[in-house]
Amino acid sequence: MKYTTSADRLVVVNPATGAEFGSAPIMSAEEVAELAARGRVAQRKWEALGFDGRAVVLRRMQSWLADHANELIDVVQQETGRIFEDTALEIGYPLAALGFWADHAGKYLRDKRIPATSPLLLGKRLRSRYLPHGLVGVIAPWNFPITIGFGDSIPALAAGNAVILKPSEITPLSIEIVRRGLLECGMPPDVFQVATGAGPTGAALVDVADMIMFTGSTATGRKIGVRAAERLIPCSLELGGKDPMIVLADANIERAVNLTVYGAMVNSGQVCLSTERVYVEAPVYDEFVAKIVEKVSALRQGAPVAPGAVDVGAIISPAQIDIIDSQVKDAVAKGATVLTGGEQLTGVPGRFYRPTVLVDVDHTMSCMIDETFGPLIPIMKVDSAEQAIALANDCRYGLAATIVTRDRAKGAALARKIEAGSVSVNDIVTHCFALDLPMGGVKTSGIGTRHSEDGIRKFCKKQAILVGRSFPNRDLHMYPTNPKVSPILLKSLQALYGTAGKLANLGPRALLASRKVPEPAEEH
Known part of the structure; x- marks a missing residue:
């Protein structure tokens, strides 16, 4: 990577020809913070669209990306020096991912009713739900600026988050085409933003985001993991491989x-x-x-x-x-x-x-x-x-x-x-x-996964809701304590979970089986 002498812009060089063909700004920590402030405001409107509303934008983007593939391939090739065929495959990934997450985000994230399995929960209604973290920071590598950078952004957006993507300082240009496409497809401004720059720009993003998705070296991933832990924010890290x-x-x-x-x-x-x-x-x-x-x-x-x-x-x-x-x-x-x-x-x-x-x-x-x-x-x-x-x-x-x-x-x-x-x-x-x-x-190849349920749920915080459906004035375990009632509570628990209570419900064969230590399961 090469920088201008004024150190305020990134100069992009084609590795296959050595020719300069573009530049991008180096954003400061203050500028990243401004992006974050705008993203948080825009995120509320984006989340309010719901799964179906967001899916409309993602499907529009799928068509837009297919129609503008040649333009994007040309810029990615200039940034990476990669052959046409490898770059075409890179465009194939987000084309598939846009449709997949449009179809599956609601399936994986909609509120779920949880059956109550404990007698202590009789009369209670249990639900779990997923809520977007809010502002997700995606830090992408140079080898696949679209597949990884935009590809990781798609499930985060489908979940209702705003995203700030920090591309590699080596490949900062192609993602701007993607940002333009999302705006043309109806995504509200500032829901998807790009923070160009080098290491300090990425560090600034870690300091303002609610969740970080990073792909890159194990050494850098360790630093991001430490900083995320200090801020008590989640991170997902895909690191090195051999x-x-x-x-x-x-x-x-x-x-x-x-x-x-x-x-x-x-x-x-x-x-x-x-x-x-x-x-x-x-x-x-x-x-x-x-x-x-x-x-x-x-x-x-x-x-x-x-x-x-x-x-x-x-x-x-x-x-x-x-x-x-x-x-x-x-x-x-x-x-x-x-x-x-x-x-x-x-x-x-x-x-x-x-x-x-x-x-x-x-x-x-x-x-x-x-x-x-x-x-x-x-x-x-x-x-x-x-x-x-x-x-x-x-x-x-x-x-x-x-x-x-x-x-x-x-x-x-x-x-x-x-x-x-x-x-x-x-x-x-x-x-x-x-x-x-x-x-x-x-x-040391990382923590967290892409794809499937976990690939979108990691961009969410989980909330549990318990609703009581009956309203007595006082439950048995509430104050004041009672010398007659308290022993009954203990005996009830022993009856439910102790050996006598369990064996009372077993037939002769099950009773014999309960006394045996199970053998380890064979591998298949």
């Missing part, structure tokens, strides 16, 4: 290779769900490696001048190239072998790192334990599925993983043993589009 792929001996090798190459090279490997390390059972290792090298060596790399022109685009920044190159050099110094790639592409104006395949790797090497975010495939031979699972779990991250096997039942059973929030069998990256399925990380 996603493993396990290729079993019975796998369809051609599919396994295609999954690996796409999973590692999509968006030049700059995806949180990228395949960043591969474990292959020995009987198919040589065949797998040979096919990987053949396909990776044939990938076309360069500036994406037209759809279908290249396969792999640019690396976002010099700092990211340094990370990739240092991991490759560390691996080679410790005994790894580069089969293809292994260096920065030179003689071109943009920033590119050649798609790279490493073998003879192990867990002493940074490329197998630290997040890469680049077009790098380190491959390790294993003796068994059990060894592969142990190595996959030997990592501080736990975002996603993939298993490739013809035996779907075996694949599903092994998936349950992997310490990751999302596991795919014979598939890759598709979790992003499974909006009915929770998606999140474990370990």
